Amino acid sequence: MLMAELPEPLQQQFEQTAQKLYDHDATKRAMIDAVELWLAKQRKHQIDIEADANDKAYVKLKEELERNYWGKWVVIAYGQLQGAGDSLAEINHLAPDAQHRIVMQVGERRPKEVTLGWQIGFD
């Protein structure tokens, strides 16, 4: 069991708001929501940090990849090249604990611009 003492005004505000939103188990349900949100925020933060490191590494490695790994599948994680292989399946196991990886086939061309349908926009 997890026990923690909150500052009194924060606890009052938390309990009152939870009572308004939930008809039963209000505090417990609000606490679960809060913990889930906090965990998601921390995970997003970690993904952003790793994504930034990986994207910077890709920019540095781009010429080397195109020179030495043309047509190969590569994984970049933790800001470093983790390995290369002949298929995605061959390199899919690399950096299993990473939150973010760059996975690509070196030399694969992607469009610079996407044509959007009428359905696509911000809701």
Place this chain on the structure above:
Amino acid sequence: MADRVRLNCWPSPDFLVIGIQLKNLAGQLHSEVEELVPLDTGYSEEILVPYSLFETLNLHYWCLPEQQKPLGTTVTGQVIQFLEAYAEVIIPKTNEQHQVIVQTFIGNTRFLIGRAFLRRFKVILDGPGGQTCLLSPIADN
């Protein structure tokens, strides 16, 4: 060469749809059953997924480089930068699996099939029948 075909159809009176499941490359499915996903022939790429689904399937783990991320402009002039990742599309009705590049952007709630995915198939948009069909060749014995 096979000259006989089988039609696999999805009733779709309002939208043109195909029933698919999305799977990440660790084997996690987005749904236990097929979801009817609309076709959008105005969208040039393969599959657009809701941002929440991109996160749920942990597709950050199979991302393409940010430097290659394409841009798009909506009809209202908003510029979108896409996130891209590798995933697999399963079509349970035809027992097919296709490796694809899915796209999303922050705030997106749409799940759509675009032209680049449809190029893999022969598709019938059966207006009078109110259905969308895929033509699959039947191998000759």
